[in-house]
Amino acid sequence: MVLPHPLDRQELPADLRPYFRLTNQKSDGHRLTVRVRCPSCNSWRRITVHQVRALLQNGRMTGRCHRCNGLKDAPIHQQRSGTWKGGRVPQSDGYIYIWRPDHPQARKHGYILEHRLVMEEKLGRPLLPIETVHHINGDRADNRSENLELWHRNHGPGQRGPAPHCPTCRCGELEENRR
Numbered sequence: 001m002v003l004p005h006p007l008d009r010q011e012l013p014a015d016l017r018p019y020f021r022l023t024n025q026k027s028d029g030h031r032l033t034v035r036v037r038c039p040s041c042n043s044w045r046r047i048t049v050h051q052v053r054a055l056l057q058n059g060r061m062t063g064r065c066h067r068c069n070g071l072k073d074a075p076i077h078q079q080r081s082g083t084w085k086g087g088r089v090p091q092s093d094g095y096i097y098i099w100r101p102d103h104p105q106a107r108k109h110g111y112i113l114e115h116r117l118v119m120e121e122k123l124g125r126p127l128l129p130i131e132t133v134h135h136i137n138g139d140r141a142d143n144r145s146e147n148l149e150l151w152h153r154n155h156g157p158g159q160r161g162p163a164p165h166c167p168t169c170r171c172g173e174l175e176e177n178r179r
Contacts, residue, residue: 007034007049011056019063025049038065088114094140105129115143119150 006025021035033046043065055061087099098117101110115133120126122145134149
């Protein structure tokens with residue numbers, strides 16, 4: 001089996017050259033690999049010369065590792081597909097996630113719960129980790145600001161029961177029955 005010729009520094013774009021270590025290109029008998037440092041997280045990994053050339057030819061070589069590349073470029077690739085809905089993703093549990101990779105409370109893949117974003121906009125400040133957002137009508141997909149309440153503790157699923165007609169009432173009569 002013939003090995004591909006070693007990768008030359010001139011084959012790489014100037015902005016990616018500092019992230020490649022071409023002095024120790026290694027062969028395992030049928031593949032030639034180079035070391036690449038991720039510009040985002042500075043982790044090193046090995047990649048085959050064939051993969052580098054294919055990515056360069058397609059214009060998709062970023063130098064980033066899979067984890068960082070997925071976080072930064074996922075919406076770009078999704079936007080190219082016909083299923084992209086603008087970063088708004090409903091989940092099977094009823095909640096809706098929004099693509100915001102720069103948000104401090106975004107999850108691993110860059111998504112955050114929509115109702116938390118709506119509440120932050122309503123309050124004009126970021127939510128604290130101990131604060132939760134309750135859907136008044138119990139519908140997790142209804143993220144209108146008038147349907148959301150800020151709670152300072154965890155709460156169970158569902159809706160709150162009707163309120164008594166006065167705070168100290170013990171008669172059991174409800175406000176809606178008094179009208």
